[in-house]
Amino acid sequence: MAKQSVLIPLCAFAILVGVLGLGFTLSDHNDLPAQRVDESMPSFSLPSLWQPESQITAAALDGEAALINVWATWCPSCIAEHAELARIHSEEGVRIVGVNYNDDPEAARAFLRKWGDPYAFHIVDAEGTLAVDLGVYGAPETFVIDSRGVIRYRHVGVVTERVFEEKLKPLLVQFQEAS
Amino acid sequence: MRVLKLLGLLVLLTVPVGQVIPAIEAQAFPNDGVKARYYDLIAEFRCPQCLNTNLAGSDAMIAQDLRKTILRLLIEGKTDAEIETYLYDRYGDFILYEPRLTPRTWLLWLGPLGLGILGLWIWLSLGWKRKRSDGNTLSEDEQRRVQRLLERP
Numbered sequence: 001m002a003k004q005s006v007l008i009p010l011c012a013f014a015i016l017v018g019v020l021g022l023g024f025t026l027s028d029h030n031d032l033p034a035q036r037v038d039e040s041m042p043s044f045s046l047p048s049l050w051q052p053e054s055q056i057t058a059a060a061l062d063g064e065a066a067l068i069n070v071w072a073t074w075c076p077s078c079i080a081e082h083a084e085l086a087r088i089h090s091e092e093g094v095r096i097v098g099v100n101y102n103d104d105p106e107a108a109r110a111f112l113r114k115w116g117d118p119y120a121f122h123i124v125d126a127e128g129t130l131a132v133d134l135g136v137y138g139a140p141e142t143f144v145i146d147s148r149g150v151i152r153y154r155h156v157g158v159v160t161e162r163v164f165e166e167k168l169k170p171l172l173v174q175f176q177e178a179s
Numbered sequence: 180m181r182v183l184k185l186l187g188l189l190v191l192l193t194v195p196v197g198q199v200i201p202a203i204e205a206q207a208f209p210n211d212g213v214k215a216r217y218y219d220l221i222a223e224f225r226c227p228q229c230l231n232t233n234l235a236g237s238d239a240m241i242a243q244d245l246r247k248t249i250l251r252l253l254i255e256g257k258t259d260a261e262i263e264t265y266l267y268d269r270y271g272d273f274i275l276y277e278p279r280l281t282p283r284t285w286l287l288w289l290g291p292l293g294l295g296i297l298g299l300w301i302w303l304s305l306g307w308k309r310k311r312s313d314g315n316t317l318s319e320d321e322q323r324r325v326q327r328l329l330e331r332p
Binding site: 035036101102127128129131132133134135136137138139 | 228267
């Protein structure tokens with residue numbers, strides 16, 4: 001009996017170490033709850049980056065599975081992933097829609113003129129209203145939507161070739177075929 | 180003298196250099212009621228981007244957007260509960276300092292209660308055991324060992 005009670009604190013300590021250890025190793029703080037997955041794109045009516053006088057609505061997203069990429073020129077990671085997005089568009093033929101988030105439209109246009117524009121079109125979200133409706137935490141974020149405009153996946157952070165091949169591409173294929 | 184200089188330096192080092200106060204944008208409030216509720220609400224929600232800073236204390240882009248959103252909803256006449264639901268629908272438990280009771284958060288809410296019950300149980304069972312034992316529980320062998328240990332110089 002005496003020996004058993006010696007083991008109690010030891011066990012308690014081991015359990016504590018185990019739980020905290022798991023908590024630290026398993027939880028990635030980038031793995032944020034994706035509240036909007038499996039819901040339709042929120043409705044919006046916002047100007048287009050290249051044709052500021054025309055408004056884009058959620059209906060423009062229907063018809064084809066696509067990536068919705070939330071980006072801005074003030075966001076270094078967005079600039080870093082630009083080349084990969086260009087590759088995904090040119091080599092994989094994926095439709096990418098930009099949400100230009102809290103950015104200066106002129107700076108955004110200048111950036112695209114200089115480095116190329118792989119996006120189908122850009123929605124200008126100058127006030128961050130669409131970003132809030134999408135539950136965006138910060139740029140860059142990339143959503144996979146199916147052909148009916150339902151959000152299927154959200155990726156927080158830079159889209160690398162590996163992220164695309166392992167996560168985004170299988171979903172794009174799946175939701176292209178499903179519809 | 181050198182000690183004094185050193186002390187002076189140490190005192191200087193404790194002087195805060197520019198307090199860290201995020202620049203909260205000026206807002207135009209329609210009335211003081213909305214203003215009071217606005218400041219209550221932005222203190223109540225967690226900024227989604229920065230770990231554990233509330234919306235009031237954060238400079239992050241998304242915190243600015245959410246402050247704007249909250250003000251807009253207040254002006255539209257939404258209640259505090261409606262605003263909470265609005266943000267919860269978009270950002271989930273992360274934005275609440277008191278997450279809602281869902282299967283995902285059972286452990287969080289009920290864990291302390293469980294630990295309390297476990298502690299009470301251990302405490303009671305120990306007390307019960309002590310009461311049952313009649314004080315002298317050492318065998319003769321152990322008694323001799325204790326004696327030997329005590330007498331050791």
